[in-house]
Amino acid sequence: DRATTIFEKGAAGRRAFVAPKLDVPEADADTLLPAHLRRSAPARLPEVSEPELVRHYVKISRRNFDLDTGFYPLGSCTMKHNPRLHERVAALSGHSRLHPMQSPEHAQGALELMYNLERALGEVSGLPHVSLQPSAGSHGELAGVLLTRAFHEDRGQQRHTVLTPDTSHGTNPATVTMAGYTVVKVGTNVDGGVDLDDLRAKADEDVACLMLTNPNTLGVFDPNITEIARIVHDVGATLYYDGANLNAIMGKARPGDMGFDIVHFNLHKSFTQPHGGGGPGSGPIAVSERMRPYLMNPRIVRAQDGSFDLDEQGYEKSIGRLRGFQGNYGCFVRSYAYICSLGAEGLRDASETAVLNANYLLAKLREHGVADKLPLAFGELCMHEFVLSGSPMKKDLGIKTLDLAKRLLDHGYHPPTVYFPLLVDEALLVEPTETETKETLDGFAAAIAAILAEAAEDPAIAQNAPYTTPVRRLDEAAAAKTPRIRQPIET
Amino acid sequence: DRATTIFEKGAAGRRAFVAPKLDVPEADADTLLPAHLRRSAPARLPEVSEPELVRHYVKISRRNFDLDTGFYPLGSCTMKHNPRLHERVAALSGHSRLHPMQSPEHAQGALELMYNLERALGEVSGLPHVSLQPSAGSHGELAGVLLTRAFHEDRGQQRHTVLTPDTSHGTNPATVTMAGYTVVKVGTNVDGGVDLDDLRAKADEDVACLMLTNPNTLGVFDPNITEIARIVHDVGATLYYDGANLNAIMGKARPGDMGFDIVHFNLHKSFTQPHGGGGPGSGPIAVSERMRPYLMNPRIVRAQDGSFDLDEQGYEKSIGRLRGFQGNYGCFVRSYAYICSLGAEGLRDASETAVLNANYLLAKLREHGVADKLPLAFGELCMHEFVLSGSPMKKDLGIKTLDLAKRLLDHGYHPPTVYFPLLVDEALLVEPTETETKETLDGFAAAIAAILAEAAEDPAIAQNAPYTTPVRRLDEAAAAKTPRIRQPIET
């Protein structure tokens, strides 16, 4: 069947909504709102009954692959299980129907929750001062770079560049530009870490910050992190920790102890939020003492009597707000519940198992003899994720990483991240997470092996995959060339 | 993939449950519970983590056809849309965590709701005295026949038979036997109604009750209902209304006004409960004044001050309890919400639209020229459902009603009820309900026509259908011959 949108369904006059009755004396509507301010024709929204609405969205929902149905080893995204308890507690009306402008005296539970979450994040990161405000990791990055700017400006310095490794997430350089800095790339050494010589060469007094992920997007923990911190701090720059990979080290190592000044968390990754098809997320930041004065307002404060308040002027040199209200509180509830459920030991178990699972999957792939077609890009072991290069596979078997990914769909798996990080040719970035079973990892490794074996016989199968999905390969070029980004409506 | 049960998944030691800590002084467990009363080995329940649990059940859920995905015209089951508001209100902790033994003073909201629902059901049926206790329609039937027994016994009469038409639901005769009576069948006349001559011949002083559905399972409203009631009452018997088909007449006609003494409601049909894969349901009964004294206890009573109470001795000649506590309250909440949403006008609209949709679908099938292969069994028009006979189809095209049903699955429709009512050869009982759109009915009629056309070309296609379902036709005979009704467990 042709996919039909909700705008192509229903009929004029149908409705799911029953309007409340007008229960006040009726005034002349045109007097209340003069004609020149009025809408002349209604927005052409769908006209459907509730049964039609439900059926439409239930049906299209089933055209998604989801984490509750299958393995989703999307590297750098930490697709771990989403406990359903979190949805239950977030839905409690005391949380879900709490108005953001409610006075603090009437929001003590919410403020205590946020205060506790701040402290927990401070402890996990080793950086004591936390702001929960940013809406996502990229938003946390922006906060961090703007804090860096404030830090330097407070010292009377105008610096112009920010260093980012060539393995970094795309959000890092994009953030740098948005924050008014210029990106300077730093190379990667043969072990997959920062090229110290290149770093030394580029680290000068014009550098405001080095943005780093550790372990980085290669799944490599940089063993020179202390030296890197020294180099950066020696030129007066800040060291920023992109927390996307925090799931590798919870309870095992802390960015603060490595010398980082600023860290952002992806609550939707390490602290398990449902990813929602691409949001919502939440990107709190934690900072060291010297960055504290610049944090975003308002600040949650606890009085002597144990009560909580929102201090709009809590940080005197604050960079200001990054959004409305206090951040994505609904996300805080979920991640706080997660931390309460797991505790110190459970968080450590999560990271240990994430690293164990990744290394086991890597070993299992080697057992299947796929290492010559899909070698590990760097090192021998990995942290919570690893990067394979599909370059030999492409050369020897004639199938690209993209083909492998599409063929995995036919096996019932969501593919790993493909073509990232950029410095690895035909990259395949695999992050199994801690919530997968050994059986699942075994099955996935076997599927990769089967696809390679199949390609050795007939590469066209993978090249034209997938076959069993709701649609087959889609023409992205055509979509970009003549953008059709909304449904045309005739009446 | 082979279907694997939850007992075939997981591994020893895995768990989703975290037990609360022992927070009381530990006593010697064997003293508390001596060995001869103790279980020697644990029940071999599954051992899985929460992610495994979720994935297993989400995955198998997708092997169901459901009402939110497609048309489900299962005759006699009233598969109308389930408003999601009902799930929301039923989940409110004041309803869902209310203990059934809570004292009435602390359950005033629940009792008021039940009181209001009783009154609404009384008004819809025209029979003022209501007990919500029965758990389902069949349970309501049992209540009704036991009430009948009590009624006669109270008059010093021991009657032995209950009349049921040959069109009746199977629950009717089964109930009669359970209640200690003998079934006597009454025939159907050429119009699909009760054969009055046969009724007159069988109605004697040994008859305790006539159980009737009106409109009956042929979708025919019996025009002689007043005469039928007279015949039954003349011999001192009661007249029982099987409410499965109430969706045809809400706000249009009332069993009480037709002369019925007892009616059961299927809240899960007429008053839209989710069917849950076969329950829960709820089968309240409403009765006339003369049956009132025998109703089940406890009775909800309202005091002068407007407060509510449960009177365990409310009906002095009560037949007693039919189950624990007060009935399926969670179902009452949903159906009460439905009645509140629709009001008098909405309920009438529901029945009017149900009858309109059924007649339209019938007309549309005629338009497609399928009437010669699948003629309407009785009459010209229908109420909320209609019965086609697949007899000519079988003879002319070589496909049975079952084949047609299975082929409909490939078209994305749930088939109508098949081979019921029993008196129609190759019966197909179609109930579209009021919540379906004209477009859906058009599509369904076209699909039937397409299947007949296809069968004219090649009957084997339908004979071997379905093809696109999670499994194909299943061997029911083998299942019954060597019953395998639980998963074997090895360790």
Add this chain to the structure above:
Amino acid sequence: MSQYTAVTDADLAEMLSAIGVGSVQELFDRQIPADVRLGRPLDLPEGMPEQDVYAHLRDLAARNTGAEDEITFLGAGMYDHYVPAVIDMLLGRSEFLTPYTPYQPEVSQGNLQVMFEYQTAISELTGLPVSNASVYEGPSAVASAGYLARLANGRPKFVVSRGLHPHSRETLATYAHGFGAEIVEVGLRDGVTDPEAWAAAIDGETGAVFFAQPNFLGAVEDAEALAAAAKDSPAVVVGQYDPIPLGVLKPPGECGVDVAVGEGQTLGNRLDFGGPSFGFFAATEAYLRRMPGRIAGETVDADGRRGFVLTLQTREQHIRREKATSNICTAQALNALAGVVYLTWLGREGLVELGELLLQRTHHARERLTALDGVTALHDQPVVREFAVALDVGGTDGVRRVIARCQEAGVNPGYALGRDYEEYGDGLLVALTEQRSAADIDRLAEVLGAAVAAERADAEVAAS
């Protein structure tokens, strides 16, 4: 047209034209005789927008005191166990929530497999090889077991322990009066079924015997001994079990029980003021073809793939009509799904841990309460999750007043046994779940102690 119907004016015109009638009313006028047509609108309130219905139902909910609103030790047949969030999520899925009975197995494999898994779980729990896919609830399951016995051996006498839930005894009596069986009740002694009276009541005319494990007073019965007493009679031995204690109690299948039934609410179902929940129904192989209700069985499809179907349907009403083993049709599929998910969530070790925890907490609570002035144990039998005490407050009315006093202090101390047992007019039945912590037990002891003392002081004043 409402929010749930979709016939626009344009649709209506086309539809009426296709049917060949002039109006919807004509469809009714031509089929329903004028004298039974309702010539007026139903006398019901006007329909309301969704938000107003929500507000109304929320207001009603707010006028109930639920288990979130007080610390409750109420049990007596339903128990405030924690329902894990995965259950809400799974039961809320359209795919489980909205289909009907799996009449078309090819598109109902989800439900059918759930039934098969549920049957396996109940079979494991009870130690009996045969389970159906659920019946309505506990007390009617007991009555259904009576009907099974009636069909199986036709003997007219049912011997029933007074330890059975009062609602079970009443329901059994209601059913039995219909199909014609006589109830002989056997009393309790020292909190358990009087063994001598029990043995004496069973004879060649006994169609079935019924006991509860634990019984209504919370006492663990010697189930093996009770079953053994019926060994030489034709009687079907029926045990009504609370499933949670089966984590630690000897299962019916090892006690000589023929049919084990019970209330399934505790397995992942909400309290819901008493329903819906489910009844479980398990039996020995001998009764397979006498079972009421749906049973799922394993088979293969046309391609040889494993699949599940409803099986042994010749027992059922839609096939056998008046000769069916039961009239049951719609039962409790969704609640049974909650049951098997809950048992899976607990897991093999979890059910045992839960049972051991309850054993300890119940013992502790009994110790704490019987240490209070005016509170004594009603019996000294082993208890797993519920126990009975006697309050020296002058009988049932006094107990009720004590309960009311406790509720004012935010604690519901339990159930007044005098509501059902004249002989235990001073009895209070106190139930534990894993949601009642040691701190809650402390609070109960404090509040109950104060309430009993206050009641006795008031009684003294009144007496003087």
Add this chain to the structure above:
Amino acid sequence: MSQYTAVTDADLAEMLSAIGVGSVQELFDRQIPADVRLGRPLDLPEGMPEQDVYAHLRDLAARNTGAEDEITFLGAGMYDHYVPAVIDMLLGRSEFLTPYTPYQPEVSQGNLQVMFEYQTAISELTGLPVSNASVYEGPSAVASAGYLARLANGRPKFVVSRGLHPHSRETLATYAHGFGAEIVEVGLRDGVTDPEAWAAAIDGETGAVFFAQPNFLGAVEDAEALAAAAKDSPAVVVGQYDPIPLGVLKPPGECGVDVAVGEGQTLGNRLDFGGPSFGFFAATEAYLRRMPGRIAGETVDADGRRGFVLTLQTREQHIRREKATSNICTAQALNALAGVVYLTWLGREGLVELGELLLQRTHHARERLTALDGVTALHDQPVVREFAVALDVGGTDGVRRVIARCQEAGVNPGYALGRDYEEYGDGLLVALTEQRSAADIDRLAEVLGAAVAAERADAEVAAS
């Protein structure tokens, strides 16, 4: 092993052996230098069973006063609209809840189609041809519009109406300080943006102008006139819109607005103490390739079937890195789903009906309140869903005390404007939704009247 992980002892042995290490710790020891390893457990509380986490979070919730606990007229950027139950159900489906961004379109058609439908709905609502698939929320959407202008024309001056939400102005300032733009604020006169000061502030160096419709005081601005004033400048005209009033207000696309942004919470999203919600972002065709965030587009698959993909990705950070139009990555897909479902639920007529209802109720509430002693209108501009009054109670502290008095009586009368506007220290901002009935408005008038009177009486006593 926790409830979420699954490595049994047997698994562990096999896995370590396959890897070739002796322990999990070895994996860390070999990769993380000793000097940065954490040699101690995290200083966090012990993990808790699910029931205890639930109880803890419920206790915290109970210490908040939510919109179910008082009659609230709080608005000021988020509004207590009724969220229909279908939204909970759809958003709770695993299929929508748990996937990530649709990087693999073949198995993400559900999400992609939702985005496409959402874009269509926003385009219809705003009368602008281009919408992205959502940004974080309202104020950062305003700031993102500033960045779009910065990239589009590079002019350094932003002219901002003081009628913009204070959080929007602050967020814009924070962002602008980073990418280098200067903010010029234009004050309000008679409740709306001062037209002369506005026109005067706009010149050839103006990169963007920003106004809010309705503005923070609830007043309907003459959007066309404000946009027209920027017609001859290079400025991008940015309107921050409240979507619900767009049922009755002239859409930005007909007012000369280039970029319409706003807070999407009111479209089917919970209050959630401020988030998550979504920001909408719509623009004229000219800015299509400058848009931040995801955009879904229609295309065909290898078999020619209609399908949807993420499109124009060369704007985005994961492709263009430092040259991207924004750094946004994860945005608000699930919240935007709620948005399009809500708009569908309302439907074409419903959005208008809702707007007209709010218009009437807001007018009525303004009449009722300004009839009270000590309460006057802060402005007389047309209002749709929110209005401002002045309380003669001696300034912001007095207003806050009046609010507290009302809350004690179970009514939250609104927002103290003095929190953000020194010039409106006596201001109270009162918001309506369809959930606030005429009876609620009566109750507000009663409670506010009494509170103002009491405050004034107390002040008199204090003064005397």
